[in-house]
Amino acid sequence: MSRLATDGEGMRCLLVQAGEHICALPLDQVRRVVRALAVRPLPGAAPQLLGLAEFGGEPLAVLDLARLVGAPPGARGSWPVTIVVTAGPPSAREAVGLAADAAIEITELPVEALSGGGGLIRGEALLGERTVRLIDLERLGEEPVERQ
Amino acid sequence: MSGSSFLVMRRGGCMWAVPSVAVDVVRTAPRGVLLVAGETRLVADEVVAFSDELKLRPPSRILARLWPHPCAGLALYAGEPVVVVDPANPPPGLGERAQEPVGEMVRATLDFSDRLPEEGES
Numbered sequence: 001m002s003r004l005a006t007d008g009e010g011m012r013c014l015l016v017q018a019g020e021h022i023c024a025l026p027l028d029q030v031r032r033v034v035r036a037l038a039v040r041p042l043p044g045a046a047p048q049l050l051g052l053a054e055f056g057g058e059p060l061a062v063l064d065l066a067r068l069v070g071a072p073p074g075a076r077g078s079w080p081v082t083i084v085v086t087a088g089p090p091s092a093r094e095a096v097g098l099a100a101d102a103a104i105e106i107t108e109l110p111v112e113a114l115s116g117g118g119g120l121i122r123g124e125a126l127l128g129e130r131t132v133r134l135i136d137l138e139r140l141g142e143e144p145v146e147r148q
Numbered sequence: 149m150s151g152s153s154f155l156v157m158r159r160g161g162c163m164w165a166v167p168s169v170a171v172d173v174v175r176t177a178p179r180g181v182l183l184v185a186g187e188t189r190l191v192a193d194e195v196v197a198f199s200d201e202l203k204l205r206p207p208s209r210i211l212a213r214l215w216p217h218p219c220a221g222l223a224l225y226a227g228e229p230v231v232v233v234d235p236a237n238p239p240p241g242l243g244e245r246a247q248e249p250v251g252e253m254v255r256a257t258l259d260f261s262d263r264l265p266e267e268g269e270s
């Protein structure tokens with residue numbers, strides 16, 4: 001389990017909009033949030049993979065976060081972003097981009113209030129009136145691969 | 149492979165590269181550019197460059213899982229990502245086995261029957 005970036009009461013997370021879901025990304029695994037990167041599609045790729053982009057002088061795989069978590073499509077974001085995160089198990093971390101509709105805010109997520117979950121979603125919690133889904137970035141790359 | 153010469157091309161919105169030494173023929177075609185590498189015919193929208201400055205990185209584990217095609221590595225050219233492939237085993241949309249022997253392809257390339265008319269000719 002990754003070290004939690006907490007402030008004592010919860011896990012510090014970046015909230016992002018992905019389709020109709022609000023997803024929480026552990027802040028200690030978020031490297032950068034940038035305006036949506038230009039992505040070059042790869043023929044024959046799984047639908048979760050949008051393609052390749054350039055970031056920081058390196059090629060970067062960019063994934064569709066809404067698709068990864070099975071979120072219904074929402075309203076088109078007015079300021080789509082790419083969140084560059086470190087993903088995978090601690091012994092094999094790698095940089096990957098997550099395409100999202102918008103970055104919302106940084107907040108504390110009460111880990112003890114998480115329930116449910118499955119696959120990439122470690123659990124869900126209610127923040128105010130919003131249901132937030134905590135994403136388990138260590139499991140990114142283990143989810144079932146959609147085939148076209 | 150870093151330090152070797154690569155032919156960089158564009159196909160379907162993405163940039164691809166193959167080792168230059170593997171390419172036997174490059175010719176224009178109705179669909180773009182045709183390259184022959186051994187027994188394989190590659191189709192490109194355009195040839196971008198010959199470069200000996202591509203720095204190859206291995207594909208990430210996550211990329212390999214979501215795009216499970218043989219890949220010699222990733223690189224950047226002019227700020228764009230490039231997928232370096234083995235011309236003998238191209239990914240979908242990039243290549244196909246040649247329909248005719250390479251020799252015929254080379255003779256076709258050298259065919260001047262549709263050359264431009266010389267001065268004085270109609």
